[in-house]
Amino acid sequence: MISFVNVDLELGNKTVLKDVNLSIQPGQLVYIVGKSGSGKTTLLKALYMEIKPVRGEVSIGGYSSSTIKRRQIPLLRRKLGVVFQDFRLLEDRTVYDNLAFVLMVTNTRQSLIRDRVMHALEQVGLAHTAKQMPLNLSGGEQQRVAIARALVREPIAILADEPTGNLDPDTSLEILEYLKKINETGIMVIVATHDYELARNHPSTTMLIQGQQLCETTFGDCSAGYRPVKPSCIPGTSAEGKSNAPERL
Ligand SMILES: Nc1ncnc2c1ncn2[C@@H]1O[C@H](COP(=O)(O)OP(=O)(O)OP(=O)(O)O)[C@@H](O)[C@H]1O
Numbered sequence: 085m086i087s088f089v090n091v092d093l094e095l096g097n098k099t100v101l102k103d104v105n106l107s108i109q110p111g112q113l114v115y116i117v118g119k120s121g122s123g124k125t126t127l128l129k130a131l132y133m134e135i136k137p138v139r140g141e142v143s144i145g146g147y148s149s150s151t152i153k154r155r156q157i158p159l160l161r162r163k164l165g166v167v168f169q170d171f172r173l174l175e176d177r178t179v180y181d182n183l184a185f186v187l188m189v190t191n192t193r194q195s196l197i198r199d200r201v202m203h204a205l206e207q208v209g210l211a212h213t214a215k216q217m218p219l220n221l222s223g224g225e226q227q228r229v230a231i232a233r234a235l236v237r238e239p240i241a242i243l244a245d246e247p248t249g250n251l252d253p254d255t256s257l258e259i260l261e262y263l264k265k266i267n268e269t270g271i272m273v274i275v276a277t278h279d280y281e282l283a284r285n286h287p288s289t290t291m292l293i294q295g296q297q298l299c300e301t302t303f304g305d306c307s308a309g310y311r312p313v314k315p316s317c318i319p320g321t322s323a324e325g326k327s328n329a330p331e332r333l
Pocket of ligand 1: 096097098118121124127
C-alpha cells in the first residue's frame with residue numbers, strides 16, 4: 085500500500101503541495117492529473133523518496149519517509165518501476181541489454197535474467213525486438229521498452245511521469261492500454277499526466293492537483309466533483325472511518 089498523510093512538499097523554498105492525503109491499495113490504477121507545473125513530478129519524487137516531506141508522512145512498500153535510512157532508499161527503488169516521458173533508454177545497447185542491465189546491477193543470476201527480460205518484453209508485445217537497437221524503434225515502441233524495463237525487477241508499483249507526453253494520441257492510448265493490462269496483473273500503476281482527456285477515456289481513480297491540493301474523483305461519478313482527500317480516507321490513521329463527504333467544487 086501507498087499512503088500520504090498530511091504531506092507538505094517543498095522545492096527550494098517553494099511549497100509545491102500542501103496537506104496531501106492519498107491512499108493507493110495493491111492492484112489500483114491511479115491517474116494524477118494537473119496542469120504543467122502543478123506538482124505531479126514532485127509528488128512522484130516523494131514516492132521514490134527523492135524528496136522528503138517537510139511535514140507529514142509518505143509510506144510505500146513498507147518504508148516510511150519519517151524513518152527510512154539513506155542506505156535503504158536504493159532498496160525501496162528496487163521495488164518500484166519508473167517510466168519517464170523521454171524513455172531514457174541506453175541508445176548504444178540492444179533492447180535486451182537495456183533490460184538485462186537493470187538486473188545485472190543487482191547481481192541477478194544470468195539464467196534468471198534471460199527469463200525475466202523476455203517475460204517483461206512479452207508483456208509489452210515486443211519480444212521480437214530483443215536484438216534491436218532502441219533508436220530503430222518507433223517512439224511508442226521505445227516507451228513500451230521503457231515500461232518493460234520498469235517491469236523487469238517485478239516491482240510493486242509502476243510510476244509513470246507523463247508517459248505519453250512525446251507520443252501521438254493513438255499511440256498514447258495504446259501505452260495506457262499496456263499500463264492497464266500490467267495493472268490487471270496486480271501491480272499498482274500511478275500515471276501522472278497533464279492530459280485530462282486521456283485519463284478521462286480510461287475510467288479509474290483520478291486525482292487532480294489544483295492550487296497545491298490533491299483532490300479525488302472517480303470517473304463515472306463526476307456529479308460528485310473533485311474533493312480534497314482528508315486523512316479520514318487513509319487506512320491506518322487515527323482519523324480513519326470519519327466522514328469525508330464530497331464537496332462540490
Ligand atoms: N528546484 C526547484 N526549486 C524551486 N521550484 C521548483 C524546482 N523544481 C521545480 N520547481 C517548481 O515546482 C513546481 C512543480 O513542479 P513539477 O515538476 O512537480 O510540476 P509538474 O506538474 O510535474 O509539471 P510538468 O507537467 O510541466 O512536468 C513548478 O512550479 C516548478 O517550477
